[in-house]
Structures are given as structure tokens and as C-alpha cells.
Amino acid sequence: MSLYDDAVLVLKSYEDQTDLRQAYLDHLAAHPDGMWKSCHAGHVTASALVIDPEQGRVLLTLHKKLRMWLQMGGHCEPEDTSLEEAALREATEESGITGLTLLPGGPVRLDRHPIPPPCHCHYDVQYAVLAPPGAVQEISDESLDLRWFPYDEVPAVADESVLRLLEATRARL
Secondary structure (H helix, E strand, O other): OOHHHHHHHHHHHOOOOHHHHHHHHHHHHHOOOOOOOOOOOOEEEEEEEEEEOOOOEEEEEEEOOOOOEEOEEEEOOOOOOOHHHHHHHHHHHHHOOOOOEEOOOOOOEEEEEEOOOOOOEEEEEEEEEEOOOOOOOOOOOOEEEEEEEEHHHHHHHEOHHHHHHHHHHHHHO
16 A cells, blocks of 8 residues: 555544545645655645653654754655654654654644745644653754653643644543
8 A cells, every 4th residue: 555545544534623634635635746745735744742651741852944842753755654654753763762652543633734835734644652661862963952841841832733732642641
């Protein structure tokens, strides 16, 4: 199965955010290249919130280009066979943590947001991953900083999309 086909199946089975989910499906139907960064009309991305429920904290990255505290994530790559795999790969690469595991149940949220030209928007499919006990992060070249934040400190550093992802993740836990 192609990554495109996986994305369509994942989105069709996602039961929340009905209107936004349909916008993602409509975008993919109109853009067979909608999984790739080269699709300037917008493209699907995969991200994951790294969470340590036992310590009550999340790992956020200070994004190098956007200079915002965000969850790990980014563009799908040709070797990705599923959105889950892409999200887990991105989380592992950007956090430096091995042994991350996806929170069961598929995507936690969808978040469509504008991005600077030449593209117009990201259709982000957001997952959550659990950090193993004693996880030690290692900053990647895509980040300015990488830091654990207690749940109650996230509102002071992150935008609404990260807060909604954290709330949805905690509800699923």
C-alpha cells in the first residue's frame, strides 16, 4: 500500500473533526501529490507529541525556522509506508530518543495551518508517542532547543495547536 493510500484510509477511519477531516480527504482527492512537500497547494505532514505521562511532562522542540515551541514532526519521506511510521520517524529523529512507542488509537488530532511560500499550508496529522522510562533527549540540527515541560507550563510557551494536542492526548491516556 502506498503512503497516499494509507493516509486516505487513516483519515477515513478518523472519527473526530469531521469537517476538517473531509477537507483533508478533498485535498488529497484533488492533489495526487498531496503527500509531498513539492505540492505547493499544500501537503500532508505527520507529527507526534512526545509525552512522559509518569512524569507529567511533554518534550517540545524550539523550531529553527519558526522559532516556536512545537511537537516533533514534519514532511513525509519516500521511504515512509504509513503516516504512523512518518510520525514516529520524525519524533525519533528530532528528539534523539530511541524506544518511543505510538499511543494506540491512531491520530490524536488534525491541524491545518498556513506556512510561508512557496507552499500554502500543512495538513498535519498529529499523533502522540510515549517516551520510555529514563528517556534522554538529544537535540537535532532542526531545532534551536529541546526541552521537557510539565503539562501546566505548556500554555506559557506553546500556541493553541500544541495545547489542543496536549489536551487530546491527555484525554486519550
